[in-house]
Amino acid sequence: MTIFLxxxxxxxxxxxxxxxxxxxxLLLMPLVAVVVGVRSVAPVMTIxxxxxxxxxxxxxxxxxxxxxxxWLFPSTIVGSILGANMFAILSTEYLQLLIGLLLxxxxxxxxxxxxPPKFKIKAWHFAPMGLIVSFMSGLIGGVGPLxxxxxxxxxxxxxxxxxxxxxxxxxxxxxxxISYAYLGFVTREVINYGILIGLSSILAxxxxxxxxxxxxxxxxxxxxxxxxxxxxxxxLWKNIPIIQELLHNV
Numbered sequence: 001m002t003i004f005l006x007x008x009x010x011x012x013x014x015x016x017x018x019x020x021x022x023x024x025x026l027l028l029m030p031l032v033a034v035v036v037g038v039r040s041v042a043p044v045m046t047i048x049x050x051x052x053x054x055x056x057x058x059x060x061x062x063x064x065x066x067x068x069x070x071w072l073f074p075s076t077i078v079g080s081i082l083g084a085n086m087f088a089i090l091s092t093e094y095l096q097l098l099i100g101l102l103l104x105x106x107x108x109x110x111x112x113x114x115x116p117p118k119f120k121i122k123a124w125h126f127a128p129m130g131l132i133v134s135f136m137s138g139l140i141g142g143v144g145p146l147x148x149x150x151x152x153x154x155x156x157x158x159x160x161x162x163x164x165x166x167x168x169x170x171x172x173x174x175x176x177x178i179s180y181a182y183l184g185f186v187t188r189e190v191i192n193y194g195i196l197i198g199l200s201s202i203l204a205x206x207x208x209x210x211x212x213x214x215x216x217x218x219x220x221x222x223x224x225x226x227x228x229x230x231x232x233x234x235x236l237w238k239n240i241p242i243i244q245e246l247l248h249n250v
Contacts (some may be wrong), residue, residue, distance in 0.1 A: 018208025047194025083138020
C-alpha cells in the first residue's frame with residue numbers, strides 16, 4: 001500500500017513538474033524517503049527523474065535549444081561528479097537551507113509585465129551556473145527548478161525550456177548514477193524503486209504535455225515562479241530542526 005501511494009504521489013508530482021518546468025526532485029524527496037530511507041533518496045530520484053527526462057526529451061525534441069545544451073554539457077558532467085563524491089562525506093542540511101532561500105527569492109524577481117530585465121542572461125552564462133547547480137544536485141539529490149529563472153530571463157519558450165532542461169538533466173542524472181554506483185549507493189532496492197517511479201513519471205509527462213499545449217506563456221511563467229517558491233518553502237520546512245537550532249544559537 002505504501003509503494004502504491006508513493007507511485008500515485010509521484011504521478012501527480014511529475015504532471016506538476018511538467019507544467020512548472022521542473023521541481024519534481026524537491027516534492028519527491030519526502031515521498032521516496034518513506035520507502036527507502038533518507039540515504040537512498042538521491043540515487044532513487046536520480047533514476048526516476050532521469051527516466052522522466054528521457055520522455056520529455058522525446059516529446060519536446062524539436063524545441064531543444066542545442067546552443068544552451070552545449071554550454072551546459074562540460075560543466076554539468078564536472079559538477080555532478082564532484083557533487084556525488086561530496087555526497088558520501090558531507091552533511092547537506094545547510095546547503096538545502098541556502099537553496100530554499102534562493103528559490104523563495106525568485107518571487108521578488110518575477111516580472112509580471114514582461115518588460116526586459118535589467119540584466120540579460122546570455123548563453124555562456126549557463127556554463128558557470130550549470131557547474132554550480134549540477135554540483136548541488138549531485139550533493140543533495142536534486143535542486144528543483146533553481147535555474148528556471150535564468151531560462152526565463154534568457155527568453156526561452158515554455159516548450160524549449162522543458163526540452164533543453166530535460167536534455168541537460170539526462171546528462172546530469174546519468175553522470176550522477178554512475179558516480180553513486182561507483183561509491184556503492186546503488187543497490188537492487190534502489191534500482192527497483194527508481195524504475196517503478198520512473199515508469200509513473202513517463203505517463204505523467206505525456207499527460208502534462210497535453211495540458212501544457214493549452215497553456216499561455218504568461219500562465220506558464222506564473223506557474224514556474226510559484227513552483228520555485230513552493231519548492232523553496234518545502235525545503236525550508238523539511239529542515240525546521242536546523243533552522244530552530246540556528247535561531248537558538250543566535
